[in-house]
Amino acid sequence: MSYVSRGFRGRRREEGPSDRIPPGQYLVDDFPVLSAGPTPRTPLDQWDFSITGAVAEPKRWTWDEFRALPSETITKDIHCVTKWSKLGTEWEGVSVDTLFEDVETSAEYVTQFSDGGYTTNVPLEDILDGKAWVAFGYGGEPLDPEHGGPARMLVPHLYFWKSAKWVRGLRLMDDDEPGFWETLGYHNYGDPWREQRYWGD
């Protein structure tokens, strides 16, 4: 049992469906921004998305090729390690399964890499089988640069730092390699339902 904070009752103002709000999180209606540096702005004619690393044949899509892939509308709850959760966010994106259709690999891990140098690592199985997308639209509009546009990862079952903004590709890895925040003390896996925020959680 934690120390009881004398006189604290809590506002519980936004208690939504409790089976959708992980421990330690609170609901927001707006969409807070969190990033460690300036917002990169890569022109679409210089943008590409690649699958590299431990793969028989690397893949690369230009923006036009990427946008020609089948895409879908995804409605998901998202959870940021800074404690906010947002329910029912609506995205437009390409399933990672679509990108992996012709990819042969024995790798078990993936590093997402982004403009601006950001990286984050996930087990490969966590982005396959309908669990992850490369999103280019939000709320019916093109994805805003400060939220990761032109395209960002969407891995909604993990804390949102595991969904890289400004993503430019996936590097397949035989061995797990901690990414940017994972190296700086954040949890290597980041399951919000087990409240895996930091090392040791």
Place this chain on the structure above:
Amino acid sequence: MARAAILGRLAPVRWQLGDVVELVEETPRVKTIALDLPDWLGHRAGQHVDVRLTAEDGYQAQRSYSIASAPENDRLAITVERLDDGEVSPYLAEELVVGDKLELRGPIGGYFAWDADDGGPLLLVGGGSGVVPLMSMLRHRAARRSQVSARLLYSARSLDDVIYRQELERLATDNLEVLYTLTRAQPPGWTGYARRVDKDMLEEVAFGGDHGIAFVCGPTRFVEAVADGLLAVGYAPERVKTERFGPTGG
């Protein structure tokens, strides 16, 4: 210090109880809470902590707050702005009294952090209570008697909203320039900046040469504008470190 910081990072980030030993009203909306933390392993200037409040029925709420004190200080201090629709900040700013305990864990975040050994020149740009982690850096700089050239550009609504004003006056030296921009109200005879931070202002305030390193903290809109402005002035993206907070910071 460095060793403590490394130990702090390798160890699990455990919840611990601190004793509230002093409360300082910085402005009508902003309070500093100083804590004795027996198990604290040290921090780097710029890092934050998670604070957790627990109600009698077990309900909990957590929020993050920047550390205001220097790593060299005996006590850990956080500075909290009361948000009217917040859940945690009104409790911290109004209910908490000296003698209470407060549960927290940290330090958290190792990127938005500056050590005197990192060098400079050091440009700090803060909006509102975004000055808090920058103050930790300036206190650390002073405690280490660092000669690194530093400038603080601090955007506040009015002079009365400026946090740490007297201490900033004391800290200012030949090597540390403190500049204010007052965006809503200025006292009679004010000769400083009186507008939102823009590219022209950053051009005047930024260091020349290779510019050194910049830390920007404040509300999202503020940080976006300042970070874009610093790139326009010639700062390299990897030398501009940002920390944003939204109105939902609680």
